[in-house]
Amino acid sequence: MEKLNDTFLYTIDKCFRSYHQFAQKNVRKAGFKITIDQWLILKNVSENPDITQNDLSKLVFKDKASITRIIQLLINAGYLIRETHPGDKRRVNLTLTTSGEKITAEVEKIAFQNRAAALKGVNLELMAEMKIALQEIINNCS
Amino acid sequence: MEKLNDTFLYTIDKCFRSYHQFAQKNVRKAGFKITIDQWLILKNVSENPDITQNDLSKLVFKDKASITRIIQLLINAGYLIRETHPGDKRRVNLTLTTSGEKITAEVEKIAFQNRAAALKGVNLELMAEMKIALQEIINNCS
DNA sequence: AAATATTAGTTGATATATCAATATTATACC
DNA sequence: GGTATAATATTGATATATCAACTAATATTT
Incomplete structure (x- = not known):
């Protein structure tokens, strides 16, 4: 029987966690007290200002319950404002505060460096092929 | 600025979650009340009977605190036995119970089908190349 | 218009992730 | 042999993941 840690999906798991x-x-080393997951929400809200929590959850592939809780922490931290949508009272309007915009931009720089460091030496063409293959796997799982 | 969900590492994240x-x-659909993470521990213990929790944590790339807690649940469920190692009292000896072995083998079949279904249509050579590239990323992050 | 279905978001329960601090035991050093 | 150091595992605190059940509001049907 094939050893578990030889499998391809095991490597994906490891790569992602890593x-x-x-x-x-x-x-953290740069002094920011924010998690990657929290930043990811801020970043996506800033990229899509009119987004609902539901769509946000699809975008980052997390459960909507997780989104609710992460957003609550971001509100507590003063990075985000939540108001009910005027046209549809079920929805919420999410807006970054000034300090929310500030930290989003600052952590963005680190995120950029992180990606560059992580992908250093990986062939660009291969990466494009991999993206397609990964998307195929995602489709297979949906 | 590049949109977040265009990045390669975002796709890996999504693929893994998916x-x-x-x-x-x-x-779950097959009727087993066990999580993938719990099964992963059982499987790795059965593949490496003398393994420590520390090494286990490196193998599955989780924190050792997580390992302790997952193992506690597996003991509660009657799948695993934990004893102190006779030669080194800091260590623990982990052994699958009969029902632990049973469920490990049964879920293994589903895991096998899952992998096959997820990877359907993905080119084998590309997969081999991808594994190398993913390993490179893992190294970059270490 | 009233009944029904759908959608957006929250909450409870449980599992997992991570860091930091701790207890216990083993090993290295002197 | 005793002391400092290292290794193994646990625990507390907090964040995230997921399902299921729920509330409230909107859309659809009849």
Whole structure:
């Protein structure tokens, strides 16, 4: 029987965890008290100002319950404002505060460096092919 | 500025989550009340009977605190036995119970099907190249 | 318009992730 | 042999993941 840690999906798992830890460590080392997951939400809200929590959850591939909780922490930290949508009272309007915008931009720089460091030496063409293959796997799982 | 969900590492994240959810769903649908993470521990213990929790944590790339807690749940469920190692009282000896061995083997079949379904249509050579590239990323992050 | 279905978001329960601090035992050094 | 150091595992605190059940609001149907 094939050993578990020889499998391809095991390597993906490991790669993802490995990068996540690396990225989180660098953000912390730079003095920011924010998690990668929290930053990811801020970043996506700033990229898509009218987004709902539901769509946000699809975008980052997390459960909507997780989104609710991460957003609550971001509000507590003063990075995000939540208001009910005027046109649809079920929805919420999410807006970055000034300090939210500030930290988003600052951590963005670190995120950029993290990605560059993580992908150093990996062939660009291969990366493009890999993206397609990964997308195929995602489709297979949906 | 590059949109976040265009990045390669974002796709890896998504692929991993997507597969994990898919795999967990199939295990549950088959009637097993065990999580993928718990099964992963059982499987690795059965593959490496003398392993320590520390090495286990490196193998599955999780924190040793997580390992302690997952193992506690597996003991509660009657799948695993934990004893102190006779030669080194700091260490623990982990042994699968009969029902632990049974569920490990049964879920293994589903895991095998899951992997096959997830990787359907993905070129084998590309997969080999990808494994090398992913390993490179892992190294970059270490 | 009333009944029904759908959608957006929250909450409870449980599992996992991570860091930091701790207890216990083993090993290295002197 | 005793002391400092290292290794193994646990625990506390907090963040995240997921399902299921729920509330409230909107959309659809009849």
